[in-house]
Amino acid sequence: MYQYDAIDHQLVAERVAQFRDQTERFLNKELSEQEFLPLRLQNGLYVQRYAPMLRVAIPYGMLSSNQLRTLADISRRYDRGYGHFSTRQNLQFNWPKLEDVPDILAELAEVEMHAIQTSGNCIRNTTTDQYSGVIADEIVDPRPYCELIRQWSTFHPEYAFLPRKFKIAVNANENADRAATQVHDIGLHIKKNAAGEIGFKVIVGGGLGRTPMVGVTISDFIPRADLLTYLEAIVRVYNQHGRRDNKYKARIKILVKALGIDEFRLRVEEEWKHIKNNESTVPAAEFDRLQSFFTEPEYQTLTDNPSNLTEKLADSTGFSRWFERNTFPHKKAGYRIVTLTLKKAGQAPGDATAEQMEKAADLADKYSFNELRVSHEQNLVLADVQQDQLVDLWNDCKEAGFATPTLGLLTDMICCPGGDFCALANAKSIPIAEQIQAEFDNLDYLYDIGELDLNISGCMNACGHHHVGNIGILGVDKKGEEFYQVSIGGASGHDASIGKILGPSFAQEEISRVIRKLVDVYVSQRTAEEHFIDTYRRIGITQFKEAVYAKAN
Incomplete structure (x- = not known):
């Protein structure tokens, strides 16, 4: 990964010093809210519903294990012991105190990290x-x-x-x-x-x-x-x-x-x-x-499918499911790409505790050349794992809560922090994610449904990318009440499309029922090898809409 040179270090250090002075002047009422606004935004600092939010840049999603440990330490000392990985491959702290932010930025600078241009009207993290x-x-x-x-x-x-x-x-x-x-x-x-x-x-x-x-x-x-x-x-x-x-x-x-x-x-x-x-x-x-x-690490000369991997795949359904869903082919023989899922039931999608971040850093040191990636889908990735170490890694992942074998499935959803944190949100997102996780907690059924992108946003700013979810959920305000608009048919790949709104919005307690009915239509109408998006594009929206809005007899 990229290493700072002397100019990089100087630029970031100068920015920290500048923002420290700006923050002190604001706290001393020498700067107005309006004057301070562009200054804090240029340093990744928002004012959210209950506390400031600091967005830390993770350029193109690359992290060293040392950097992740620093993020864990900051979350424990300056926040509430966790961080939120976003769809732009960054990390957000939701509870820092304003007066602590310059100290946080100074500590980030020590490990070649910053929050520059993670907010405001500028070019953001690529x-x-x-x-x-x-x-x-x-x-x-x-x-x-x-x-x-x-x-x-x-x-x-x-x-x-x-x-x-x-x-x-x-x-x-x-x-x-x-x-x-x-x-x-x-x-x-x-x-x-x-x-x-x-x-x-x-x-x-x-x-x-x-x-x-x-x-x-x-x-x-x-x-x-x-x-x-x-x-x-x-x-x-x-x-x-x-x-x-x-x-x-x-x-x-x-x-x-x-x-x-x-x-x-x-x-x-x-x-x-x-x-x-x-x-x-x-x-x-x-x-x-x-x-x-960005040179290659010191790969060993290995062969694919070592005996311990083949045996475990044959003997363990749990391991074979994890291998199928959460690992990906590597360009080098004998290696595999592994995703550490941050979508365990009961945990807000994309959130990681300080302990989990430290554990992920340990796993990177042990299995993947001291580096990690952050995915668009709010998970962590170990890019270079030897196939003969996958069984050990799986056991370690289970202990840390990283082994949920649902990558790419319905419960591997993208979800913004929503109304629990964000001042812009019209409705909460995290309870909706929890409701859907509880409704679809049967792994056999999830595997039968197959690949399906479900994205949740708490407002029209679409931080949860609901527009391009195969199923998208948007929080809306309806006369002071939290409701949810559902769309289907979105996609974000080479065949990108914007989802179409089903119709009137739904109350929070209805959402899992609505998703269940959408899935039922898909399961009843799909052909062999069709994913949800394929069936939708073939049959259109009408049958889905009729099923969702049909009145009970």
Whole structure:
């Protein structure tokens, strides 16, 4: 993973000192709330329903075991002993005291972490596939390109006060898109042209929130040397023409739709002509430098399917289910990618206690070269586990609550913190997740249902990505009461789509019944090998709607 140089350390240390002074001035009433607002947002600090919330950046989801232990220690000393991993591969502390935040940032800086640009109207944390660098079918490792974008966008004065927040995701896999690139302000697909040269397909204007949209292609191939200048042209056009009079219409997706992709492309091309060959053109040596931070670990020469693994798969249903759902093929023979699920029943999805974080760090040290990944689905990943150690790892995971064998199934849901914490939320999310977990607690039935993405958001900001869930649940306010709107048909991969609303919203106690009826329709109508999204696309919404809203006899 990327290691800070002297400039990185200096920049982060200076930012900590600046924010310490800003915070002291605010607490001494030398700065007003309005003056302090942009300062705290640039340092990842929100004011939530009951306490501040600090969002810590985890660039492209990469964590060292030492960094995770620091996060655990901070959660224990400054928070309430846990943290929340988000869909943008970051970690959030929900209960820090404002006066402690500068100290937290100082401790993060000691392990090369920060909270810079995790909030506010700027370019946020760049995300990518949690399996980057270890899967066989990717074109190249996208992490060096994510690091390039991170260094380019951090502290860039043009991008500190954009019309609205701005999110970029990178994918390098033709067979899967685990980064949900099509619902980002900019989505980048790494590809090769006929000459074998690396470049990018650029998608622009995607996003969720109040007006969800799937992005559209603005360029089929931008050479990698021109990546930053092309991104700069896009962001400049947005910065110049994006609306600032209405925050609900300020995202780039609104501008792209208003102009049309052809006109937007013309404006980007015109802007690009003026900056195409400036100092942001990336020389090959810089790509080599960044790539040097993402070299392979010292893999052993191993063979697949060692005897202890084969025997355990035959003897243990619990282990074989975990192996099937929570591990993934690795590019190296004798290794496996393993997901530590944070979706155990009774635990808020994405939450990890200080003890769990420390245990995950221990597992990374023991089994996976001292590194972890954070996934878009709010789980943790050990990228490099020897197959002959999988049985031992499984036993360790069971003890820590990481072995729930439901990855990709209905109860492996994405869920925002919702009204239990967030001041913007219309309704609670976590109780809905718990209700669904309780309703679908039979593993045999979950496996029969098969892969199904269920996403929950507490408000229209869509932090739980409900729009692109095969089943999406949105908290809404109905005359001061918490209700939930249900949509179906969303997807976030290469075939991204926005779900359609079933109809009127439901009371909290009805949600598990509604999900059960949706699943019943799917099970009764599916053909062999069809997942929920396939059946929905084949038969449409009508049968699902009729089943859900049918009156009992």
